[in-house]
Amino acid sequence: MAEPSLQALVEALRRLPGVGAKSASRMAFHLLQHDxxxxxxLSRALEQAARNVRHCSECHTFTEDEVxxxxxxxxxxxxxxxxxxxxxxxxxxxRTQAYNGLYFVLMGKLSPLDGIGPRDIGLGKLFARATNxxxxxxxxxxxxxxxxEATAHVIAEALKQKGLKVTRLARGVPAGSELEYVDxxxxxxxxxxxxxR
Amino acid sequence: MAEPSLQALVEALRRLPGVGAKSASRMAFHLLQHDxxxxxxLSRALEQAARNVRHCSECHTFTEDEVxxxxxxxxxxxxxxxxxxxxxxxxxxxRTQAYNGLYFVLMGKLSPLDGIGPRDIGLGKLFARATNxxxxxxxxxxxxxxxxEATAHVIAEALKQKGLKVTRLARGVPAGSELEYVDxxxxxxxxxxxxxR
Numbered sequence: 148m149a150e151p152s153l154q155a156l157v158e159a160l161r162r163l164p165g166v167g168a169k170s171a172s173r174m175a176f177h178l179l180q181h182d183x184x185x186x187x188x189l190s191r192a193l194e195q196a197a198r199n200v201r202h203c204s205e206c207h208t209f210t211e212d213e214v215x216x217x218x219x220x221x222x223x224x225x226x227x228x229x230x231x232x233x234x235x236x237x238x239x240x241x242r243t244q245a246y247n248g249l250y251f252v253l254m255g256k257l258s259p260l261d262g263i264g265p266r267d268i269g270l271g272k273l274f275a276r277a278t279n280x281x282x283x284x285x286x287x288x289x290x291x292x293x294x295x296e297a298t299a300h301v302i303a304e305a306l307k308q309k310g311l312k313v314t315r316l317a318r319g320v321p322a323g324s325e326l327e328y329v330d331x332x333x334x335x336x337x338x339x340x341x342x343x344r
Numbered sequence: 345m346a347e348p349s350l351q352a353l354v355e356a357l358r359r360l361p362g363v364g365a366k367s368a369s370r371m372a373f374h375l376l377q378h379d380x381x382x383x384x385x386l387s388r389a390l391e392q393a394a395r396n397v398r399h400c401s402e403c404h405t406f407t408e409d410e411v412x413x414x415x416x417x418x419x420x421x422x423x424x425x426x427x428x429x430x431x432x433x434x435x436x437x438x439r440t441q442a443y444n445g446l447y448f449v450l451m452g453k454l455s456p457l458d459g460i461g462p463r464d465i466g467l468g469k470l471f472a473r474a475t476n477x478x479x480x481x482x483x484x485x486x487x488x489x490x491x492x493e494a495t496a497h498v499i500a501e502a503l504k505q506k507g508l509k510v511t512r513l514a515r516g517v518p519a520g521s522e523l524e525y526v527d528x529x530x531x532x533x534x535x536x537x538x539x540x541r
Contacts, residue, residue, distance in 0.1 A: 152396045153408075155392065156389040156392075159385050159386040159388075162375075162379060163357075163375070163382075164371060164374045165371075170362060173432070176430060176432060178393075179393060179406060186390045186394035187390070187394055188356050189359060189390055191387075192349070192353040195349045195352065196372065196375075197375070197380045200349055209350055209373075210347055211348070211349060
């Protein structure tokens with residue numbers, strides 16, 4: 148393609164995660180052929196979000212204010228602090244409507260191989276907040292991947308030393324699943340973590 | 345998510361083809377967390393492309409000028425006109441380096457069920473160009489789908505009545521494939537369209 152602004156658009160779309168050369172051209176053609184209004188809308192939304200969205204000074208999640216609405220809310224239980232990797236994980240927990248405490252969003256996970264250490268995910272800030280006197284329980288809700296588990300382990304060790312109650316999301320059999328089709332590691336964990344009824 | 349500009353960005357990203365709610369959030373989080381520069385670049389690219397890119401007055405493809413570089417090029421064989429559905433198809437043909445004629449880009453295909461008729465894909469303009477005296481052969485390179493075939497059929501019938509030579513891309517066994525794994529319809533077509541050597 149010889150058209151510079153079309154080429155620039157395809158290049159720019161490729162910066163989106165999961166978008167390769169083919170999808171990028173398809174997106175560009177779609178916008179230019181069927182949805183120019185969409186192109187303008189997306190352009191403005193990108194500009195505005197990049198300008199306005201920053202990190203909550205308390206919990207690190209995305210917000211447009213100094214402190215996010217969750218951290219400001221008087222309805223929230225300030226004795227519980229749930230640690231998640233990303234705002235998407237936070238949103239998933241919120242959708243369950245089963246948690247009414249506060250959050251701390253790491254915006255990443257410990258990953259020494261990628262050069263991501265404790266400072267990059269704001270562990271110092273997390274420790275400061277967890278020991279502010281209000282928080283009584285820290286719930287670790289990092290992902291159940293190797294890196295998420297390692298991150299949870301590091302945080303748990305540090306906070307237990309400070310005398311805080313630290314819990315981790317339960318591992319077990321997913322709701323609605325049949326044992327026959329659940330992987331063995333999950334069943335083994337569900338056995339170890341079995342509950343009395 | 346309560347943040348309006350983040351929500352607006354996710355909504356806007358969902359206008360891209362093939363992007364659902366989950367990918368849209370993932371894209372938004374990625375840009376805000378790891379690539380704000382990318383957000384600005386994409387915003388500008390969208391704005392510029394939506395403003396500058398229009399259709400070539402000759403062949404209908406995307407261009408920033410009145411007439412695209414291909415149509416303007418003195419090196420092109422003006423006796424051949426290749427009809428394709430989209431600029432992406434045109435780009436695929438160009439990459440083969442096996443064609444040196446001109447193009448007409450329909451920017452769509454006949455699709456009565458979707459209400460896309462001859463006028464929407466500029467058939468009047470195509471017929472005018474094909475009968476401009478210069479063009480001696482029209483090569484139909486619409487897709488080999490039901491709608492692409494129907495579009496090719498309609499164009500072929502109309503142009504043959506005007507006394508033009510009309511050809512269609514060959515159907516046959518793809519390069520590098522083993523007959524055992526080629527679908528039967530394709531083998532049947534390859535038999536019917538067999539060539540003497």
